[in-house]
Amino acid sequence: MDQYLAVAEEKRNVDDKLSNLRRAMVAEGLKVVAQCIERYQLTAEDLKEVLPLPTPSNSFQKVGSTTRRSYRDPTTGKIWTGHGKRPNWLMQHGPDACLIS
Known part of the structure; x- marks a missing residue:
């Protein structure tokens, strides 16, 4: 039981480190994106060309429904x-x- 609790605590520590690292990397990435937008005067239209819009989920469509x-x-x-x-x-x-x- 002690070994399980020790490994669980270790996992929580690793998860916390990963979360903090991701948060820092996202903040750094957003700074770079903001600098590029400002430097090159990018617009939302420019981003639409390289970032496709997410496709709508099919969860609300009836299965097998056809007109x-x-x-x-x-x-x-x-x-x-x-x-x-x-x-x-x-x-x-x-x-x-x-x-x-």
């Missing part, structure tokens, strides 16, 4: 979204004539 084409009966105005049996009016007029764009 289906919708069709409207030219005579009655009824709409068919592609679910269920294909209506007779769609076969009569043809899908291209009834497609809602």
Whole structure:
């Protein structure tokens, strides 16, 4: 048990050192970036060319959701979204004539 506690304490010390070192390096890096921005008069547009915007997360998209084409009966105005049996009016007029764009 004593050995475990000693190693856990050692790990905490190493984690603290890493955290402090990272904080110092980030501060140094930000100083260099700020100097370059000022020296070369860089703008946000300049940075967009070299730093791509993060892509949106797909966590809010429904899995497997796709948009289906919708069709409207030219005579009655009824709409068919592609679910269920294909209506007779769609076969009569043809899908291209009834497609809602």
